[in-house]
Each structure stands twice: as structure tokens, then as C-alpha cells.
Amino acid sequence: MNAAARTWRDALVQRAERHLPALTRQWQPEPLPIELHRRRIYILPTQSGMGFGVLLVAMLLGALNYQNNAALLLTCLLGAAVINSMLSAFRALHGLRITCIRAEHACAGDPLPLHLEFDAGGRARAALRIDVDHATYAFSLQPRFGEVAVTMPTDRRGWNRVPRMRISSTLPFGLFRAWSWVMPSHAVLVYPRVLTGLPPPPQEDDGVQRANGEDDYAQLREYRFGDALKRVAWKTSARHDRLLIRELDAAAHDAPQRFDWAMLHGLDRETRISRLAGWVHQAHAAGRGWTLVLPDARTLGPDADNAHYHRCMTALALLP
């Protein structure tokens, strides 16, 4: 479907939701686990199904016209098999449960990978499809447990609701499509959009970069849990049989950076958040420590590890 038809269809869907709540009742968010049962599975013939139906009618008329009982019997057999395939398509979705949704981390604007876990209700299911935001993924499930990875689009930071998804199947012959819309009330946290490639924040003092030798004893200390492993002095540690961290001069440029909200006056709120996020991202990539000062005077840090990164990004994402 091209983009114009998609937007037209979305507009129509929104109008329907506003004016016909009874029909779109199913499209309200609901908590997990969501089970597909017969009241929420719909089934219609596909295009090839309708073509096949026309063929069947032609065969039936031909058999009746020529009074050919054998052809009539086989046409009835074919028709009955097609009707049974409708039941089969229904059965492909019936009893399927979405048990949980796991999200990975992504920044606003990037597609966010989601992992949907299903409980297939005791039998293996094949050839299922899930539509998320105009992208379709095909998957199969084992009897007890199965998972599929999809991506959802993100455009805002903060809590984003998981978009509505359509689970469908055209088993076994592609003549009927059974589908069901699910809209889990699950939310994922999206980190703010990261603006990179910008000049680093101004520092308080530009310390002279001291040469750091490997064997400078005054600059070694014991390894503490949480220190970045790239700061370990391996050769010296091998000699002493314990992990030693090469600690640089506190006055050198390895001092934790300070990212202050107040530094970015003159920009609007979202850009400020994005730039702070960008700095945090760069500092984390470089392995340096940083301190983040938020507009409500909360201070995070100074620290340098993954947990600190996630805390900062979460705080930035959740800024009102």
C-alpha cells in the first residue's frame, strides 16, 4: 500500500474511533496477557479466496448443466474443503496469547526493537503474521513458548505506548484471512533524541594533560567494583597479581564532565534535552565520567558506568 493510501486509511480509522466507539471497542488498550478468542478473531476471504469461489461456482454450474454427477461430487468436495480451510484459519489464531513484551533501548526517532512473547496454547503454530506500523513479519511458534522480534517507530521521548498490532494468518491455503487486532497497554521508555556532532560542553578548567606512564606508582590504585575495565593497567596488574586502576590526575581532562541544564540557556526545552542527551551519549561512548544537572536541581553522578548512563537518559526522557 503506498503512502497516500496509508494516510487516508489512518485518517478514516481515527474518524471511526471518534464517532463509532461501539465498533472500535476492541481497539482500546488492554493489559497483558492478551488472549485471542473467538469474539475478537475476524475472518474474511482473501482475493485469491474470492477468485477460487468464483471458480467453484463455475464448476458447480458446469456440473449441474451437463448432469455430471462425478464432477458434482468432486466440486462439492472441493467446496467443503475450502469451507473447512476457513475453520482451519480460525483455529490458527484461536487460543494464542501474548504473554509479555520486552523492549530494548532506543532513542527517539530510531526504530525500537520489541520482543513479543507468545504462549501458543499447546500446539505448534506456523505461518503467522504480525503487522506493526505497516511492516509485516512472519513467524512460527513452538507449542509452549515462542517469540518474535518486531520494531516500533518512535518519535517522542518518554513513555510511548506500544502501537496496535494485527496478528493474522492465512493458513492453510491462503483463501481466508483470520486476523485480530491487539493493543496492549504496555508502554516503553524511549530515550530522548540524541544530537551528536556538536561541540563539547565548556569545562571549568583546562588542565594540562599530564603524561601518564604505565609505571607511575602514584597513579595506581586498587580496582573498585564499578570501575571501567579499560582503565585497568594490565601489565602492572600482572606483576602484582591484583587488578590496579591507572588513575589519572584529577586535574587532567579525565575529570568527570559536568553537563548542566543552565549551560544551555537560549535554546528551547527539547533541544536542550537533546543536546544534554548527546553529551551524555558521547561521554559514555568515550568512557569518561560525567555529572548531569537537571533543571529541577537534581544532580546525577559523577559516575561513568552503564547504570549511570541509563539513569541519566531515563531522567532526561522523563523530564516533563
Place this chain on the structure above:
Amino acid sequence: MAMHPQPPTLAAQAVYPLDSRAREAAIFSRRGSPDISQSPESLDRRAFDLLCLSVACVLVAHLTHLPPWLAAALSGLLFLRWLQRRMQRGRIPALARIALVVALPLAIVTTYGTPFGRVPGSALAVGLLVLKLLESERGRDARMAVGFCCFVLMSALLFTQSLAMTLLVALALLPAFACLRALQPDAQSHTYLRAFAPGAWLLLAASPLALLGFVFVPRLSTPLWGAPGADNARTGVSDRMAPGDFRDLLIDDSVAMRIGFDGAPPPQAARYFRGLVLWYFDGRAWSPGVTGIRNSPPEPLRAHGAAFGYDITLQPTRRHWLFALDVPLDAPDGTTFGADRTLNRAKPVNDAITYHVDSVSHYVLAPQPDPRLLRDALQLPEGFDPRAVSLAQSWRAKHGNDNPAIVREALQLFRNGGFAYNLAAPPLGRDSIDDFLFGTKQGYCEHYAGAFTFLMRAAGIPARVVAGYQGGFWNAYANYLLVRQSDAHAWSEIWLAGRGWVRVDPTAMVRRVITASSGGGLDLGSGDNWLIGLRDRLDIVNRLWDRSVLGFSALRQSELLAPFGIAHMEWGELAIALAAGIVVMLGIGMLIALRRPRVRPRDALEAAQLRLQEKLAKQGCARAPQEGPRDFFARCMLALPGVRTELAKLAQQYLLLRYGCPTPPAEPVRDYSRAVRAFRVRGVVK
């Protein structure tokens, strides 16, 4: 979207199902499933192979009535296309495809003269199907091709409705369904056989609904468009018997008719089914002549002995005459008697018909004949076969007025004159009777009957050739007589004063056999092939098929519910019955399809634990999904203090068995099961 839902923990971890069993099964689907919405549905190798297989089945079903060159060309094209797509995935150049699409109808029209009609139409359809295969590259093409396949398969049934062809067509539906199944986006790669499974199951499960539809679909009283054209071959005994005409019948094993007798069947030697009487001989061939067409009243019949009745089910012959055993007393409905007591119908026999006849075996037919008929029975062609004429006249001179003696002379000639029965008889010249009697001395029933009749006529005895069937296979299991086309026979009838028309079978006099068929008037019982016997016995299935399916006409359908009181059903009532039946069947199908599979416990310990949980749930202590066994037992002990000690013991046993060893040993598990069965919550006052 305004409210913020409960935020998960920082790392956005989900709550995994606590049940350890669910985690044991492997996570299957690939990480990062590809987005298939943008790419058109592709036709992978397996689907294409199955499509080729279905088209090949269509070719096989139509093989008997496609011209050989077309069948060979289409099979070659199919094979090449399959090979081409397997080797590389290029497309066939458009020019080649267009050339083939143009060449096919041209070839059909040049062969048959017209593209309309049953045979050229089906040849065109099969050709177009194979050409469609040439340009199938996408899933959508494959689906259209499969639909077309099914359509062309059904059209094969317009030619023959036998059980064998119906089964073949039903089997050919399996690859079509398998191809449709293989087009589904299934990440698992299963074997070819797995692709056949859904189609086979669905066809089997569809049989009840199909039978219901077949029985109740209202039949059309008049065809919507024309019935199939007159390009259907006529089968069976024909009205022209020249030397060599019978041979095609004698090697044809298809069923001619099936007869069910009211009483006991007549013996093999007395089973003569009269069909046609051939009066006129033009020197080469026997035909009914003017006498056969003339509308005279039937000859009088004086019956001696009891009449016996029987029902004949005659396969379509597209001719106008019917068959009866010996001489029938009355003509069945819709038929008239010819002068010689043969049965004729105004409409040709285009469908299988069943009719009842009463006949007599001991009779005097035409004691006082019509002189015109007698004169026709003495007709001889001028200037043919002088030697046979002189031989017959010598007999007349020898015996004078003793006609039976002349007949005996002729029969003696056939018995002792060195004659042989040979299906591959040498060809005869202009004087065919002379060449046969004095030259080749080999032939089959038509030679003997024709020669004998000629001799009788030359000797002055009125005689006529009768063509029909003789013999047949008596199926003792199902009590019916099976007569095949190979049982076709020709014999003679001569008129003797006081005895009327008497049947004489000269072929029965022949003692030597060179090449024979299984029928043809010769009793070859001693050398019966077991295979032929098996095939004759298995004809029961064909007979059942013919009677119940093919013979299920509109009349029988309207009287279907007569035992239940509904005398005659119109199409409105049929439609209602059909709709009601479909609804009922669909309801049953839904019940079957939508039942939940019961979660089976992993082992006996689990089963016992489930029973215990059920018992406790009845008391209001259902186990929540997030509760481990220890917590569950603790909560139950708090909630049901009366059975606290038993619960404590059960808890200890279960935890020891489940978590104390890798596999719980059988005997303690049995003790646990017994304890669970004996467990009872008593004296709980709420």
C-alpha cells in the same frame, strides 16, 4: 493516551512465566524477523515443484483424449520449464512466450476445425495451463495457476465418469492443495510430505459435508446452455457388420451392461442377448436394411414355459436399440418392438438406463410368418459367392425338403471342415463367403454367422443374422451378470416350419482356437486368467458407483425423503435442507476445531500435584500463577488449618521428589499419588 501506565523497571524487563516448563521449549523464531510487507510474495522451489506436479497430474487425467503430439509437446514443455527454473532463475523471453500463446490455438483449430466443443476446448485449456506455468514467477501467479488447475481437472470428468477417473482427479487435488500450503510464509522448512498433510486432512474432513452437498444440491431440470456436442463416439454393437467390424468390440473390455435377475440366472449356454437383426447382405456387410426400418407389428410369439424377469442397466451407447435376453414378452416403457421383436427407442441411449424385461426361453416365434419378412430373409446379393451358393444347392438337392437335415449338414461342415476360431483372421476378398468357407477357414463370430446365414439362404431356408451379446460373468457375491463389450456376438436365426425362428450359433461348432478373446461366444472357462476373474469380481465397486453416484438423478433426489414421509421435494425444500445441513456441519466443525488442547502434565508427579491443586481449588485455595509450590502450600495451610498436618506432609514429600532428585523415582511418586487421592478436606466450617 493521556494517562501514564505503570512504568516497568528500569531495564524494561518483563515478567517471565514462572512455569519452568514453558521455558524449556526452545525459542524458535529468528531474532530480527525480516519485514515481508514490501517484497512481493515469492515462489520458492518447493511451491514451484508442487505446482509442476499438479499440472502434470492434469496432463495425465486428460491424456486419453488429447492428440498425441499435443500431449508430448506439453509434457516436454513442462519438463523443460521445471528444469529451467531449477537450474537458474531467469525468465523465459517474452517473445518465446507470445509465440507459444499464438501457436497453441492455431494448432488446435487446425486439428479440430473449431476451438469449441468438448475435446478441442479441453485441449486448449490444458495447453493454456502449461503456458501459464511458463510465466509463473510470483506467488500470485501460482495461486491463479492452481485455481485453473482445479478447473481443468474437473473438466476431465466430462469425458468419463468412472470411479477410477474420479479417484484420479481427487488424488490430483492433493498436489494443488500442497502447492497452496507451500506458498505460506513458513519459516520452518518441512519436507514435501508435510506440505501434503493439510490438504489430505481437509479433504478427508470435508467428505461428510461433500456428501451432504451432493445429495441435496438441487439439480437443474433443463440445461442452462447446450448439452455436450455430438462428438461423442457411439459404442457397442453397431448396425453394420462387415468382416472386421466386430474385432474392435471383441478386444474392448469396458462394461456393456449389468443384469440383475428376479430369480435364478439362466445357464451360460442360454445367455443370448438379442440386440439387432441384420436382414440385408450386400455382398460385403450385413445391415438391417429396409426391413429393419419398416414399421411392422412384432411377430406373434407363443410362449412355452415360464417367463423370467430381469433388470438391465445399459451403459450409454448413443444408439437406438436395447438388448433383451432371448425373446421379450413386452416392450418396456419408452421402447417399441421392431418386427423381429427387438427393442428400439426413439431417443438414443446417451445416459445409463435401467429397464425391466420379461422374457421366455422356450417359445415359438412367428409360427405363421409374414411372407414379406420371409422373402427378405431369403435375399442374396447377385453375383457374389458362387461356390457357396452351389454348395448350398447341392445340400438342397441331397436332402429335398428336409430342412433340419440341411442345417445339420452346415453345422457338420463347420465342425469337421477344418475351421478355426481366430481373432486375427486373414483378410477376405470380394467373394468374402467363398474365401472364408473354402480359403482361409479362420474367423470369428461374424464370419461364421454370416457364412451360415448365406448358406441357409442359398439353400432356400429363411435365415437372418442377429447381433448382440452372449455370455457374461455371473458375480455370485452380488448376484448380477456382468456383460462386457468383449462378449459381443453374432449368431443366426433360421425359420423352420412348425418351430418358427430358431436360434443357431455356428461359432459354437468350431473346435480349434488360434487366437481368442475372453468372450466372443467361446467358452474358455478352463483357461481363465485369475487376473481377469479378479477384475470381474471387483466390478462390484464399479457397479455400486454407477448405481449410487452416477445414477443419482433428479428423480431419485426428489424421492429421497420418501421413507420419511416427504413424497416429493422441490428445489426450494432441497435448498432448505442443504442450508440446514451446512449449518449443522459447520457447527460440529467449529466445536471440533475450537476445543482447547488440554495441557498434559509432564509426568506422574505433576499429574498428582494437579489433582491436589484441583481439590484445594474447590476449597477456595486456587494456586496463583506466580506462586511457587512452597508458598502455595504455606498459604493453603493457613487457609485450611484443619488439614494442616496432612498438607505439611504432602508439601515435604512433593518438594523432596520434585527438587531433590533429577528424576523422581517411581515408587515414592506412586505413594505420593495415593496420598493425594486419599487426601480429603474435612470439617472446614466457613
